[in-house]
Amino acid sequence: MKEGYRKVTICSNREIATDIYEMKVKGSGILGDPGQFYMLKGWLGLDPFLPRPISICDISDDKITFLYEIRGKGTGIMANLKALDKIEILGPLGNGFNLNSKGNIAIISGGIGIAPMIYTMKSIDTPIDFYCGFRDEVYYIDEIKKHANNIYITTEDGSVGHKGFITELFVPEKYDIVMTCGPIPMMKKVVQMCKDKVPVFISMESRMACGIGACLGCSIETTWGMKRVCKDGPVFSGEEVIFYD
C-alpha cells in the first residue's frame, strides 16, 4: 500500500529570486524520479482546500528540494514557512521522463518550468544542452553550469543572456531527444519546431484536485483519448498532446 499524506520537516526555505523559493524538506525514505511531482499541503485546516502539485527539483539522502514561484494563496503560505516547520506531502506521483535516452539531448525550460528539469538533468549521464528562458531575473544558473554541456539563457527584458524567447536560440536539428517544461505556449512552440525532426517529451501542467488519477479534473486531450496529467503524465510525448489555441 502507498503512504498517504505524511509530515516532513522543512530544512530551509529561501527566496532565490523575486517570488521564487527553494524549499528543502527532510523525511525518511523520500523517493521520486525526474519529472514526478508531489502534492503539498503547507497549512493546517481546510483553507486553502486543495493541496498543490509541485515537481521534484532535486532529491538526495532523504532530502527533497522543491522550487516554486508565488502564484497565489497556497504558494504564498508556503513562502512564509521556516526551517523546522512541518509540511504534508503525498507522492511521488505521476510518470516522469524516460532517462534511458541516448545521443544529444536538449532540455528547454521556461520560467519556473526549470524545476523538474534540474533533477532530470542530473539524472542523465550523457552531456546535455540546457536552454533556459526567464522573464527577467535568472536563477539556478550555477547549478546548471555544473552539469550541462552548454547553457543558453534568454530573458524577455534582455537583462541576462539573449533578449527574447528561448525558442529563438533552440536548433532542433542538433538533437536526438528533447525534453521541455514551461508555459504551454512555449511547449507548443517547441513541439512544432521538433515535429518530424526529433522526439520531444513535455511535462504538462493542469489544475488538479486529487493528484492520483481519480477525479478526472486534470484530463487533457491526446491522440490516445483523454489522459490524466497526474497519473498518465505529467510527462507526455509531444506528438500525442493536442494543444488548443
Place this chain on the structure above:
Amino acid sequence: MIDTRVKIAQVEFKNPVIAASGTFGFGREYGEYFSLSKLGGISTKGLTLNKRGGNEGIRIYETTGGILNSIGLQNPGIDDFIQEELPFLEKQDTVLLANVGGSTIDEYIKSVEKLNETNVDGIELNISCPNVKKGGMAFGIKSEIAYKVVLEVRQVCKKPLIVKLSPNAEDIVHMAQCCERAGADGLSLVNTFSGMAIDIYSRKPVFNNILAGLSGPCIKPIALRMVYEVSKAVNIPVIGIGGIMDYKDAIEFIMAGAYAVQIGSGNFINPHICLDIIDGIERFMEDEGIKFIEEIRGVI
C-alpha cells in the same frame, strides 16, 4: 461491542461510509492507498450509455472552502465499465453502487437494463444531468420531470434503486416525495450546487460552460438542512452527502436522519479520509456508549 452495519434498500453496508461518485473513480487509484473492503460502499464515477470525453477547458477551480468542478461526466461508457472496471470492483468486499447519468430517459433505461445483468449491488440514479429534450435543464430541477424519469427507470430496474437528488431542485422536499412515489428505494443527497467563477482579467467565465458544480465544506450546512428536511418527509432511507470532512460531520448527517453518508471532495485532500471517518465513528460510538447507529439516527 458496537455494530456499525446499516441496511438500505435490502442491501447491507458494513459501515455507513460510502465513497461518493466522481471523486473515487472506479476505486483503483484509492485501492493503492488502502483496502477498499474497509469501506461501507463505493459509488462509481457517473456512467453514461456511451463513452464521454467530458468538458473542455478548466475543470477544477478552488474556491473558499470547496471546489467548483466541470468534469462533464467523462467516463468509458457502460459496456466498457462492465468489461474493464467491474471485475476489479467485484473482488472488493464492499457494496457497489453504479452511478448512472443520462441525457434522455431512454438512455437511463438502456444503461440500467445493462446493469441489471451484472453483480452491482444497486443503482444510484443521478438526475442532476442536463436533459437534452428540455433545453439542457437538469432532470432534477422540476419534481414532475424527475418523477417521470424515476417511474420509467423503476419499471425496468431489477436492482435496488437509489435516486441522487440535486440541491438545485425547485423544492427539495417535494422532489424527494415524488421520487419516493415513483418507486425509489432510497435517496442520496446532495449533488453539487450550481455555481460559477469569473476571471476578472480576461473578463470571461472560468468555465467554458459558465456554470459548474460546487462541493466541499462550504456546502455542508445547506446539505445538512436538506437531509434533515427530506428525512422527515419520506419513509425511505436517505444517504447524506455534502462537505463531510471528518467523523463529526458524518455524525451530524446521521443525527439529521441519514442512514449512511458519502464522502466526495474530502478524498482529494486525504486519500485515507474515508477510513479516518469510519474509525472516528467507531470511537465516537464507543465513547458515547452507542451500540447501534439507529440509536442516533434522526434524533434531531
